[in-house]
Amino acid sequence: MRLHDFFDFHAREQSDATFAVFEDRTLTWGEALRETHQIANALIRSGLRPGQRAGVLAKNCIEYVLFYYAAAKCGVVPVPLNYRLAPPEWAGILDDAGATFLLARGELAGSVAPLRHALPTITTWVALDAPAPEGWIGFDDWLQGAGDAAPAHTADPGDALYQMYTSGTTGRPKGVVQTHAAVCANVDQLNVI
Numbered sequence: 001m002r003l004h005d006f007f008d009f010h011a012r013e014q015s016d017a018t019f020a021v022f023e024d025r026t027l028t029w030g031e032a033l034r035e036t037h038q039i040a041n042a043l044i045r046s047g048l049r050p051g052q053r054a055g056v057l058a059k060n061c062i063e064y065v066l067f068y069y070a071a072a073k074c075g076v077v078p079v080p081l082n083y084r085l086a087p088p089e090w091a092g093i094l095d096d097a098g099a100t101f102l103l104a105r106g107e108l109a110g111s112v113a114p115l116r117h118a119l120p121t122i123t124t125w126v127a128l129d130a131p132a133p134e135g136w137i138g139f140d141d142w143l144q145g146a147g148d149a150a151p152a153h154t155a156d157p158g159d160a161l162y163q164m165y166t167s168g169t170t171g172r173p174k175g176v177v178q179t180h181a182a183v184c185a186n187v188d189q190l191n192v193i
Contacts, residue, residue, distance in 0.1 A: 002155050002180040004072040008033070021063045027135070029039060032066060034148040039070035040065075042146035046101060046124045047050040050075025050153060053163060057081040057090060057112060058105035063128055063139065068162065072180070073149045075102075078162045079175075083108055089173075091115045094122065095164050097175055103125070109133050109156065157181040 010019075027035070039164040048054060054076050058064050071078045079097045083088045090112055094102065102122050104112055106129035107110030113133040116125070132138040157180045165173035 001160055001184040001189075002157055002159075003187075004036075004069050004155075005185055006184075007036070007069050018134065020171060022060070023061060024175060025130070027062055032069075036069045036073065037148045037150055039066055039076040039190075040076075040151045040153075041149070042102070042143050043070065043074050043076050044151060044153075045146055047139050048074070048076045048101055048124075050155075051160065053077050053079045053099040054103065055079045055081055055090075055094045055099040056098070056099040056103050057083060057108045057151060058103070058128060059083055059108075060126065062103065063103075066075045066082050068106045072161055074153045075155055075159065077177070080162065080164060082165075086189075087111050087115055091118045093173060093175075094112075094119055096162055096173075100124070103128065103139075104136075105129055107117050109136060155180060157184070 011029040011033035016028055019027045019029045019032040037170060056064065056067055056078050068078055079093065079099055098121055100121055101124045103126045109127040110133055115116055116135065125137040125169045126139055126142045127133060128139045130138050137145060159180055161180045161183050163175045163177050
């Protein structure tokens with residue numbers, strides 16, 4: 001199993017049911033599936049290939065969840081950044097992961113913007129909120145024209161799903177890669193989906 005197999009099943013079986021409610025936004029499973037495909041296609045169009053790392057810096061929001069499923073569908077590996085860390089710590093994690101893409105929410109995008117010179121591997125900077133900092137593309141503009149058809153990539157259960165960083169008790173945070181199979185086994189044990 002792959003994580004997005006659960007997602008696809010529910011989107012197919014209950015497309016009009018509520019997927020998520022956050023603040024003033026409600027999204028059905030069918031809408032979530034279309035948006036997930038748009039994000040996956042925008043990642044591909046941005047030049048990301050399976051196995052490449054994409055940093056995510058945001059507090060809870062629907063787009064954060066959709067980004068994980070989209071990345072799983074096209075093989076891109078999210079690297080979530082703890083918003084409580086200092087900007088130089090974000091830069092260290094992104095550098096260590098070799099991230100080539102960064103998605104950040106408003107105020108956090110503004111905090112990381114001064115670090116652009118320290119992150120030469122990142123070629124695409126996407127801001128979830130408007131206005132986007134200079135040199136960033138707004139999320140809606142980035143999605144513009146990215147179709148909502150499922151991407152062609154087929155992930156294997158042993159492929160990387162995301163790369164989390166530990167608290168760094170030995171000095172620097174260490175990247176820990178989670179596979180589809182490992183996360184799905186955990187979901188199966190929790191029996192939550």
